[in-house]
Structure formats: C-alpha cells, structure tokens
Amino acid sequence: MNIHFTEQAIDQIVQQLQSYEDSFIFLSYELGGCGNPLDGAVRLQLFNKKPKNTRTLETNSVPVYINSSAQMHLEKDLMIDFQSTGYLIKSNNQIYGYSLKLERINE
Incomplete structure (x- = not known):
C-alpha cells in the first residue's frame, strides 16, 4: 500500500x-453501523507511541502506520491532501x- x-499536506503535517x-501517524478505518465496511470512516491519528500490530506504509514523506484490518478496506494507492477545512484522503476511484x-491519541 502506498500513500x-x-x-x-506535507507542509501541514511537518x-x-x-x-x-x-x-507516529496512524491511518485507521472504523467500520460503520452494524459492522458494515461500506460505510466506515477513515481517521488520521497521532500517537505518542507506535501502535502495536501495525505495518509501515510506503509514502513520499513521513511514515504512516496501519493495521491489517484497516488495510483490507482501502485501495492500494491513496493520496492525502490538505485543504482549508482539513485533510482529504482519496484514491483514483x-x-x-x-x-x-490529525487527532492526538495518548497511550
């Protein structure tokens, strides 16, 4: 998976x-109501410790971590942009x- x-986005994240x-930046995917993966939500989270059971994604900037369950619901190539209202995560589709x-999570 590549980001x-x-x-x-690089300027804002830096x-x-x-x-x-x-x-550590973590990309998560939360399932929607009743565990439906089709209406899930993507979140960008900032952890003070590396999240357990994650892998590092290939990026053109800072490292991003993801767990395998989130990766199942996302396409292989993603783009992260920054606009005046916040971050935008999209694929070609x-x-x-x-x-x-970028949500700060303390663990």
Whole structure:
C-alpha cells in the first residue's frame, strides 16, 4: 500500500509534528453501523507511541502506520491532501474522507 502526500499536506503535517516530537501517524478505518465496511470512516491519528500490530506504509514523506484490518478496506494507492477545512484522503476511484483532523491519541 502506498500513500502520496501533496505538498500542502506535507507542509501541514511537518508543522503539526513539530509540536509533537516522537509521534507516529496512524491511518485507521472504523467500520460503520452494524459492522458494515461500506460505510466506515477513515481517521488520521497521532500517537505518542507506535501502535502495536501495525505495518509501515510506503509514502513520499513521513511514515504512516496501519493495521491489517484497516488495510483490507482501502485501495492500494491513496493520496492525502490538505485543504482549508482539513485533510482529504482519496484514491483514483473514491474519496475516503475529507475535512479530517490529525487527532492526538495518548497511550
């Protein structure tokens, strides 16, 4: 699985990571109502420890971690952009999430 960050997304993430040194970006996929994968939600999370049972995705910038259950629901190639309302995660076929914030998770 590959993630391409746009220049706008790289600038924003680098700026946010300066406030949280030694943090890890995690891409999660939460199933929708009744466990339906078709209406799930993608989230960008910032952990202070590397999440367990994850793998590192190939990116053109900062490392991103994902677990295998989330990876099953996403396409192989994703793009992360930043717009005035937040992050946009999409593929060539669909938009997975827009106006997303980088959520700080303390563990």
